[in-house]
Amino acid sequence: MNKSLAIDTSTTRLTIACENNGIFFEHSTDDCVDHAKNLFSNINDILVKANLGIKDLDFISLGIGPGRFSGLRVGASAVQAMAYTHKKNVISVSSLSNIALVAIKQFSIDKVVVARDAGNDRVFFGSYQMDEKQIIKADSEDTLLKVKNFSFNKTNYYAVGNAWARYGQHLSNDNIIVVDGAEHLYPDAKVMINFAKTRFEMQEFTEPFNIQPNYLIEQVTN
Numbered sequence: 001m002n003k004s005l006a007i008d009t010s011t012t013r014l015t016i017a018c019e020n021n022g023i024f025f026e027h028s029t030d031d032c033v034d035h036a037k038n039l040f041s042n043i044n045d046i047l048v049k050a051n052l053g054i055k056d057l058d059f060i061s062l063g064i065g066p067g068r069f070s071g072l073r074v075g076a077s078a079v080q081a082m083a084y085t086h087k088k089n090v091i092s093v094s095s096l097s098n099i100a101l102v103a104i105k106q107f108s109i110d111k112v113v114v115a116r117d118a119g120n121d122r123v124f125f126g127s128y129q130m131d132e133k134q135i136i137k138a139d140s141e142d143t144l145l146k147v148k149n150f151s152f153n154k155t156n157y158y159a160v161g162n163a164w165a166r167y168g169q170h171l172s173n174d175n176i177i178v179v180d181g182a183e184h185l186y187p188d189a190k191v192m193i194n195f196a197k198t199r200f201e202m203q204e205f206t207e208p209f210n211i212q213p214n215y216l217i218e219q220v221t222n
Contacts, residue, residue, distance in 0.1 A: 002022070002058060002193075002197060003019065003058050004019050004057055004060065004193050004200075005017070005018050005043070005047070005054075005057055005059075005060045005082075006018075006063075006190070006193045006196065007061070007075050007078065007079060008062070008063030008098060008188075008189055009032075009035040009067075009072060009074055010063050010065045010071055010075070011067055011186050012031055012033070012068070013028060013030050013031075013032065013186040014035055014042070015028045015187055015188055016028070016042055016046055017188075017189035017190040017192070018047060018049075018050040018052060019050075019190075019193050020050040020051060023050070024190050024193075026046070026189065027042050027046050029042075032071075035070070035074040035075065039074060043078070043082075054082050054086045054088065057086075058089070058200065059090065059196065059200050059205075060088050060089070060091070061090075061092075061093055061189075061192050061193060062076065062090060062092050062093065062211065063075065063093055063094075064076070064092045064093065064094065065094075065142075065215060065216070066116075066144065066214045066215065066216040067116070067124070069217075075213075076211050076213045080209060080211055084208040089205045090205060090206045090207070090211060091206065092206045092212075093192050093199075094126065094138065094214065096124060096126035096128075096142050097114075097128055097136055097195075098188065099161060099186065100113075100128040101136050102160075103158065103185055104136065105191065106185075107179055109158045111128070111129040111130075111154075111157045111158065112157065112160060113125070113126070113128075113157045113176060114126045114127075114128070114159075114160055115159065115161040115163035115164060115167075116162055117161075117163045117166050118217060121146060121148065121167070122144055122145060122146050122147065122217075123145050123147060123150070123161075123163040123167065124216060125143050125145050125150075126138060127139040127152070127157065135198055136195065139154070144216040144217055147163075147167045147170040148170060150170055150171050152173065152176060156175070157177070158176070158179050159172075159177065159178045159179060159182055160179050160182040160185045161185065164182050165183040
């Protein structure tokens, strides 16, 4: 049984999901410029639909980036406030790994590289694959790369993220297959919950005031 809330504010898509014992409730807003504007009202609305209060939750999951500076800060502050006040477990999740898991489920693939535009000819980059227990694992830490320095030698990986459309001539190589519509994949809070359940069972918690958004750079405008 599971009662949980998940939030990702790392991109221009706000995604929130709540599960109440197998029943999911979701909210998303595209082209979200100011995540702070309606974040708590959206969280409240989705909890009301799920017939849950924050006090009822087993855990709260947060996408910690890398991504937009302002969005990550807002998301982290909101989760810190809720989790600290109500003494809830927090599970922090890489936003790039979330995108990779969305791609894995949507396209039935098992090796994914994610590249999102970080501005100024730079990308946020992560590489992931499913292990023998069908748990997504990072090949290395998420990183910030200059497109001119991009190099990737592993084989049979599929590529998603909005950087491939913008910087494809620099990023693409024979080891990578860019998925059709790669630029339209974003973090998904419902997918995050299903991944976070495993982390919950392993008690991989983050103390509310130890939440560290993975900014990588000081500010991202897109």
